[in-house]
Amino acid sequence: MKKYIFAALILCGCINIQCDARGPKVDSSADSTSTERVGEGTPAANDIPDGARRLMAAYPDFISGYADGQLVMTDGTKMVYDDGREKSFEQKLDEADPEDMFAFTYDRSDKEPEYLQDAGRSRCEPLFKKMYGNSESQVRTHLIKVPWFGEQVLFTDVNGAADSLRAVAADIAAQPNFAQLKQYLKSSGTFYWRKVRGANRQSAHSYGMTIDIGVNVSDYWLWKNPGKKETDRIIYANRFPHELVHIFERHGFIWGGRWYHYDTMHFEYRPEFLVP
Ligand SMILES: [Zn+2]
Numbered sequence: 209m210k211k212y213i214f215a216a217l218i219l220c221g222c223i224n225i226q227c228d229a230r231g232p233k234v235d236s237s238a239d240s241t242s243t244e245r246v247g248e249g250t251p252a253a254n255d256i257p258d259g260a261r262r263l264m265a266a267y268p269d270f271i272s273g274y275a276d277g278q279l280v281m282t283d284g285t286k287m288v289y290d291d292g293r294e295k296s297f298e299q300k301l302d303e304a305d306p307e308d309m310f311a312f313t314y315d316r317s318d319k320e321p322e323y324l325q326d327a328g329r330s331r332c333e334p335l336f337k338k339m340y341g342n343s344e345s346q347v348r349t350h351l352i353k354v355p356w357f358g359e360q361v362l363f364t365d366v367n368g369a370a371d372s373l374r375a376v377a378a379d380i381a382a383q384p385n386f387a388q389l390k391q392y393l394k395s396s397g398t399f400y401w402r403k404v405r406g407a408n409r410q411s412a413h414s415y416g417m418t419i420d421i422g423v424n425v426s427d428y429w430l431w432k433n434p435g436k437k438e439t440d441r442i443i444y445a446n447r448f449p450h451e452l453v454h455i456f457e458r459h460g461f462i463w464g465g466r467w468y469h470y471d472t473m474h475f476e477y478r479p480e481f482l483v484p
Contacts, residue, residue: 262480269339281338288306289306289307300330301330309332312325318453321466326469327481328481337410350416351363356419361373361398364417369417372461372477376459391425394421396473398416398420400414445472453466460479461478
């Protein structure tokens, strides 16, 4: 069984062999599907796409503005927001520009994910490499140890991610039913610089802002639906309590269990989906 889980983890790209201080304010309400914009009423503000606004709110250390279809970075460089290309589902994952990251809705309603709704699996690689590091050694320079229920896990201090993970731990430890939550908490990995298996894109674990927990009580779409392709219809499974998910979300983490291609052990620091 252990062998099976290990092999399956390798397959899903989740294993690692091996906010509040600075992070943005995230929306603690259950509905993040709102497309409400800040600064409504001024034509200039209304020209900013909602996704760009979210990125600016989530990553103020790196993104300072939006002009002429580009994200303006704090180092003075610019990044095209929307390359204008029509993309297939797979291309939205493999060749994402910043705009593609918002092609899917992150639905916090605790219903089963809808067909192909994978908000967060799409990552604009140049943007993430710019923020977290362009290589394993660059990412490592930002990793710090965070206490995690008797373990120490490596997490990046970039964008306040490590502080946010600390806040998650404190929040979980304060729950009245902490004894019941314990079975979900054992870490099976945070940082691991690697490509997603079978794809040419970098795994979220490469950036040090992602943690896998509770592998023994977790579900992954390919375990339940072996042989299925990305665009096939699949059966959903989850054993994680939503209250645990809500705690992570309060601190800027999205949950892989909200993806159509679910990965319920996977929590990833992506505040752009959780800012109001
Ligand atoms: Zn993972």
